[in-house]
């Protein structure tokens with residue numbers, strides 16, 4: 001999969017400003033970046049849920065941005081997608097949620113559907129919860145049901161939007177192993193959005209770091225952690241000051257709180273910005 | 286001032302036309318998805334149950350009360366002319382031709398239309414529609430079309446139930462309470478109500494109302510802003526638009542079907 005010159009403007013904010021990505025077949029590629037930098041939006045572009053303002057996205061040589069609805073649906077039958085908020089169908093129970101893609105597209109005997117669904121639920125540790133309604137699940141259980149649903153048809157490409165949220169260490173291990181196994185045994189191409197670097201480092205072959213509308217760093221996880229660039233050092237070090245903004249773009253803080261911007265005790269925005277940049281540029285002690 | 290008023294009126298008309306156009310386009314999308322939605326016929330049956338059967342209680346209660354009120358009011362009017370024997374005829378004609386379809390449609394918009402809008406709106410807000418699209422299931426075929434079809438099927442049936450209970454209510458008041466002759470009540474009614482011009486025309490009306498109310502409800506849910514406030518507004522709009530459009534179409538259809 002190849003992304004070239006992606007540009008997106010949402011409202012008044014430019015989310016992507018020339019993003020180039022190469023996602024190798026059969027590998028696990030992770031996309032990381034600060035909250036609100038557009039990771040979910042990127043996944044939506046990749047699956048044709050939202051069209052970018054400019055740029056091209058090629059899957060197997062097909063440009064997703066130009067596909068008709070019909071062609072998109074054909075493509076999506078081979079794609080699994082884990083929504084950030086799970087997006088389970090609340091009218092159905094766990095079993096029917098996971099079985100939904102099978103029932104909609106294939107005419108299979110009930111017994112086979114049952115076997116496939118229970119196998120996938122077993123893989124995420126929720127076979128016993130098959131009879132519960134979607135609304136009776138905890139957040140972490142919903143994630144895993146949604147994961148089982150995403151992989152039910154053994155897709156060739158799976159996109160995970162934050163699969164590790166709300167998972168306890170045991171479930172996390174299980175899900176990590178599942179993602180890795182899918183890749184190693186079925187040769188699935190996976191795209192993973194996550195914030196937990198330790199987890200990402202264990203499954204991903206390649207990591208892209210997205211910030212400020214651009215790809216600021218990429219490479220294998222180990223290389224990225226030891227990367228000396230200020231972007232990666234700040235992001236993985238979790239520091240508030242640096243080139244990656246922690247704050248959503250805003251007016252001057254003092255002015256927002258009602259102090260005059262030129263109040264002697266309130267440093268001006270320019271001064272704070274300058275301080276932040278110098279600190280980021282200094283080599284870490 | 287008057288220029289401002291004129292501009293406001295023009296903008297209002299343009300806005301209304303744009304809304305009608307958007308509903309029309311959505312209707313075309315639903316019609317295009319009908320063949321695909323036939324595969325989900327179970328979903329359609331489930332929706333007929335939800336919109337139709339679950340509305341029965343309110344339709345029956347209201348039908349009974351409307352019939353009883355009609356019985357009282359028309360008995361009084363007819364007694365001025367000494368024509369109380371025609372009570373059955375007058376009640377049943379008003380119900381079949383007018384009150385049955387219209388009142389049922391208004392109740393249907395309040396009972397079933399709002400729940401359709403809120404349900405689809407919440408599905409939109411919680412990404413369930415997006416999830417269907419990602420599973421290569423067309424939400425228009427799976428969610429919108431079955432509810433639209435259910436509205437068309439359920440409305441005429443509900444209107445018939447409403448009419449039956451209405452006539453029963455009028456009979457209760459006229460015959461059991463005010464002492465009209467039972468035989469006169471029924472024979473006058475059966476001899477002057479025509480199946481084709483009165484009953485079937487009413488059925489056509491209720492089919493049209495069912496289609497319109499279901500279309501508005503589904504459209505409002507489908508295009509709602511994905512927030513709590515968005516769903517609330519969409520639900521309100523369903524009732525407001527449905528009521529206006531039902532009464533407007535009623536006038537047009539009455540003028541043509543008379």
Ligand SMILES: Nc1ncnc2c1ncn2[C@@H]1O[C@H](COP(=O)(O)OP(=O)(O)OP(=O)(O)O)[C@@H](O)[C@H]1O
Nearest residue numbers: 010011013015034035036037038039040041042084
């Ligand atoms: N409908 C919209 N209109 C305007 N801006 C939007 C809209 N949807 C999202 N955004 C903006 O787009 C940006 C990217 O959103 P996105 O959901 O892709 O972030 P994200 O990287 O997935 O964040 P997180 O890690 O918190 O999930 C955000 O800054 C958000 O404010």
Ligand SMILES: [Mg+2]
Nearest residue numbers: 039040041084
């Ligand atoms: Mg996100």
